[in-house]
Amino acid sequence: MTSHTNLKRRPYKQVLFVGVVLVFGIALAYKYAGRQLIADFEATKAAVVSDESNNLKTAWRGILDKQNAPVDIAVYDHKTGVTTQSSNDANAQFKTASIVKVAILANLLRQHATNGTGLSNYEDELASAMIQDSDNDAATALLETEGGNTQPDALFKRLGMTHSHMDSESWGYSTTTATDQLTLLKNIFYQSRVLTDSSRTYMQGLMNNIAVDQSWGITAGLTPDATVALKNGWLADKNGWIINSTGHITSKQSDYVIAILSNQNVSEDAGIDLVQQLAKATYTTLNAQ
Template structure:
């Protein structure tokens, strides 16, 4: 059973002061690397207004692939929900016990369990074909955090959850969409940063991801979700890599989200 839903709060500085040891998952995400890595950051954003006629997102930066880190957890749960629908059932109590901390707290052990259950990358690929994703490739073996995706593909996934087709049958049922939206709208306070910085305190749903690459010591920092700006809803995906620190990546993602949403509002 879900806890009572509450709006995602605005980002707090204290939420970013998390020890790096708590942010890494051996196997799924990778090991820590030497500090003092040189910043070589890049960033891409995609923004789609939901109350207009636009079908493709406004892009900010090159729409090239990035590591997902923990934003893949939305896709993992969408896949699990789709597989449960195919079997004519809802998620089991055990599956819900994995899903809630995976989304709300970004729990990696829960993600490991659901990643195995969905059939890892092949299971993800089969679901993504039905969800409309075309540029996402599941990570090798147990390494779901090394799934590769683009900002525009993340908008396609968000549309499958928040803005299903007006005609024809949506891949995810309303029950499945509502369940996933509810979890994204109820993330833990420590997770409340990212694209939410570009919107109001209410009406926000999001999932963030962060990963320090063992090969370079640089950080992937990503954020995806639905926000409300001036009473208008937007789907937003911001992907970045090459950040010298997690806090640098969070700042870059939040600045980019604000700029990209402002640009999309005027497009």
């Protein structure tokens, strides 16, 4: 009786064993297939990053190699997630001039969000004048309401802008890098844990409506379908002109933030021409991807 029962159970155990083996085998197959898919994806991603960065650097190099003025340029391509940076002078220090006004406003909005308050009508008027018309007196007044020239350093720290520092005497001589400016721009135009959505929308609106006479720099070479939000900076320094242009560009083929910093330009026009050559080369390259 016992022997007969065991004989009946064996086929069931065998089927169960085979089933377990099959499931285990399928799981292993999926595991290794998944690893291969991930590896293929990473390889493709790496190729995209390499190609895009190489194309941009090649386009920039043809311009930078002919220049004596120190330049720092960086671009973050939102479509691919690729960040590319290049400089023809690794030891150069770049002063912000008026592009720091974006940080001044961002920090003021951060302070208000922390305190649960909003801009006063007076602050709103100053902010519009500072960003859209690049009014220097408005920038100074807003810094006073924030608590002084060095207050935006708190924003830099929160955002991880480790190479940006406010000048305690002259805000136009604050220092930064192109990649730090990308960090700020990404927090304004894409997403942020530091700036609220309403703050970001407010800043976008102002930067999208810059005075016509200041619509130069990263606007160069854009096609009719493109939109631009920007803030430029220009300042005559003892060693030449500081010319900077930063902002956000979108078109049918592209979506990116860009920062171009330059100093020691022989003239204002020469600096603007240099920045615009780089901006045009960037737009052409990214729209050809």
